[in-house]
Amino acid sequence: MRVDGRDIPVTGSLLQPLIRRTSDIIRVVLAALWVGVVVAASLITRPEWLALERSVSNIVGFLNPDQSNLVYLVYGMAILALPFAILIELIISRQWKLLAGYAAAGLVAGLLLSITGTGLSAPQWHLQVPDRLDTFLSQFLDDPRWIAMLAAVLTVSSPWLPTRPRRWLWFLLLAFAPIHLVVSTVVPARAMFGLAVGWLVGAVIVLVVGTPALEVPLDAAVRVLARRGHTVTAFTVLHPAGRGPLVLAAAIDGPERELIVELFGKNQRSFGALRQLWRWLTFRTSETAALHGSMHRAVEHRALLAIAVGELGLAAVQQVAVAALERGWMLYAHTMPRGKPLDETSDDELAGVWKSLAALHCAQISHGDLRPAEIRIENGATLFNGFVNAEFGASDKQRQSDVAQLLVSTTAIFGREAAVRTAIDTLGEQTVLTAASRLTKSAMPAGIKKSIPDWGEVVAAARDEVRKQTGQDKIEAEQITRFSRNQIIQLVLLIGLVYVAYPFISAVPTFFSQLRTANWWWALLGLAVSALTYVGAAAALWACASRLVSFRNLVIMQIANTFAATTTPARVGGLALSVRFLQKGGLGAVRATAAVTLQQAVQVITHISLLILFSVAAGTSANLSHLVPDATVLYLAAGVGVGIIGTFMFVPKLRRWLSNSVRPQLQEVLGELGDLARDPKRFSVIVLGCGAITIGQALALWASVEAFGGGASFITVTIVTMIGGTLASAAPTPGGVGAVEAALIGGLGAFGLPATIAVPAVLLYRVLTCWLPVFCGWFTMRWMTSKDMI
DSSP, X not given: OEETTEEOOEESOOSOOGGGOHHHHHHHHHHHHHHHHHHHHHHTSHHHHHHHHHHHHHHHOOOOHHHHHHHHHHHHHHHXXXXXXXXXXXXXXXXXXXXXXXXXXXXXXXXXXXXXXXXXXXXXXXOSOOSOHHHHHHHHHTOHHHHHHHHHHHHHHGGGSOHHHHHHHHHHHHTHHHHHHHTTOOOOHHHHXXXXXXXXXXXXXXXXHOOGGGSOOHHHHHHHHHHTTOEEEEEEEEEOSSSSXXXXXXXXXXXXXXXXXXXXXXXXXXXXXXHHHHHHHHBOGXXXXXXXXXXXXXXXXXXXXXXXXXXXXXXXXXXEEEEEOGGGOEEEEEEOOOSEEGGGSOGGGHHHHHHHHHHHHHTTEEOSOOOGGGEEEETTEEEEOOOSSOEESOOHHHHHHHHHHHHHHHHXXXXXXXXXXXXXXXXXHHHHHHHHTTOSTXXXXXXXXXXXXXXXXXXXXXXXXXXXXHTOSOOOOOOOBSSOHHHHHHHHHHHHHHHHHHHHHHTHHHHHHHHTTSXXXXXXXXXXXXXXXXXXXXXXXXXXXXXXXXXXXXXXHHHHHHHHHXXXXXXXXXXXXXXXXXXXXTOOHHHHHHHHHHHHHHHHHHHHHHHHHHHHHHOOOOOOGGGSOOHHHHHHHXXXXXXXXXXXXXXXXXXXXXXXXXXHHHHXXXXXXXXXXXXXXXXXXXXXXXXXXXXXXXXXXXXXXXXXXXXXXXXXXXHHHHHHHHHHTTOSSGGGTTHHHHHHHHHHHHTTOOHHHHHHHHHHHHIIIIIHHHHHHHHHHHHHHHTTOO
């Protein structure tokens, strides 16, 4: 590189990696989303859009026919001349290399819009001017290929065009829709699609080819440093530009022999804005600092914090320059960090590290990113570097975050016992205990996660050591995010509940009209029997857990379990909730999972046994085809099963998971089954509890049938309940909604029950056994969460 007559060598690549060009990636994503919106609007709601466009056109279309034709002609000629204007502008600015991208964008956009079901469709453009000029122009103005080519070449050329011409060209192209509305013409959907596709093609080409923002203004950086008295003789790239800045080591002929130069471009600005937005959305307001209005302010803030820390004698660097460069770049230069990194020092320096942090906090300054690389030791003094997330006038929470981060860093280097003991001796037990509530994965910044191997285990070790040295039974984690994991799960479950309840809600008016003829005493009996199933389920799980948890709380948990099980496919939410409850009750993870698995195994065995018993007792040959899935479904289920088995056989991680996680639980279940054989009392409680679930559901359905006049025996209804429930349990819908109703109605019909009785009876049965318990389960689940029972 030659600057002011001097040759300055540059070692390393200055080009930003393709996957780190944030601004260009955002442009591609937005263009792809716009294409999706246009396609969805055209296919789904096109009639509504046409009506809206006509309505708007009637309101704003104030021109008479002659005036409309004149506007159309003027705009058509401008659109026809637009690509040539862009080409002339590029030639005037001598952007010769961009001509290839210009041509490629136009050709690709035109070809994509020429693809039809029978191949490529050539444009029907007649260059011979007809008698009517508007007819000649309309063949371009209404052709999606021409619009797509314009959008593509303008997108590719825009970064290289001067600001004023670029704005006018985009205004001219985007005036397409308003012009059509003013002249009382409906905007062609195909033209809007061409505009979206052209933007997407241009955005992709810009991502591949690059923009002027990728050109690093090193010559301007050299001149800025020279004005500060530092003559640059060479540059060495230490870290290429990515999410963070381009970091270079500058050899200097001046007061310092070497400087660190950090350069921030438009892509760093885009990523920084996205990161600020993400933190604002996900973290509580008290956990985030004030948003920076621009990249200039962010870099300036960092430099000012470094100066403030330097006045305390705790900064590892001195600031040299902060300046805005051309093409939207920012320069931040400082001296090389003094001292040795923390991980290259001995345990004797640990106390000084904590004292320096206390001094920093006394000055109302928080660091925000105390990874080992940002902490340095020089002649026994602790110095800090970085200051990207530093704040002046730090809040208590920000200072607590610093303590938690330093606990993790020092634990990783010096061991947890020494790190925690030194922190307590320096800051006090209460300060460390309060900060320990932030020893969670979500509270750790990205710098610590990247720089410390197995950082999750280190965080857990530090929290456990604080608990041990302070004599606490448990350290409650502080919620720093806007939404906790439980809140997100409950929100997802609630959305699932609304989704699965919609078909039922749509049938409510008809169902309520049929309820007028129902016998409410039978309905009350069905509700009472349904409630007894929760006692049976609780008794079975209580016995499976060796009577180590409260039976009363288990009954309450079964109500909450209804909500969790109904709003998730295959009732996995209910199983997870049962495991969580047992763990909170004092059982280990393996033991709790084994207890739930044991109950499910006995439930399946009991269910099959009762099905065989009642089938023999029924002695019927009724047509059960309504209960048998289609052959395609059976083949599909078999194929999925074989695929899952093959995946577990050939994927090493899954084999290890089977060996390390599933196998111990399976051995636990088999051992429990062996113990059950030697404990008849416990075995009887589990079997009776599981049987009560199946028989109780059958009784509830039978009572619902009787409420609408009856016509089916209890044995028949029991067979339908067990067979229909079993087949519908494989349904992918949460709670088996739709599948359960269809299976039960079909089963009752197969045994001769009229549809006028079967349909309302099944709906009443689902209200008694599903929907009423689900709504009760939602409040029960929230109550148990507040009591820390799940």
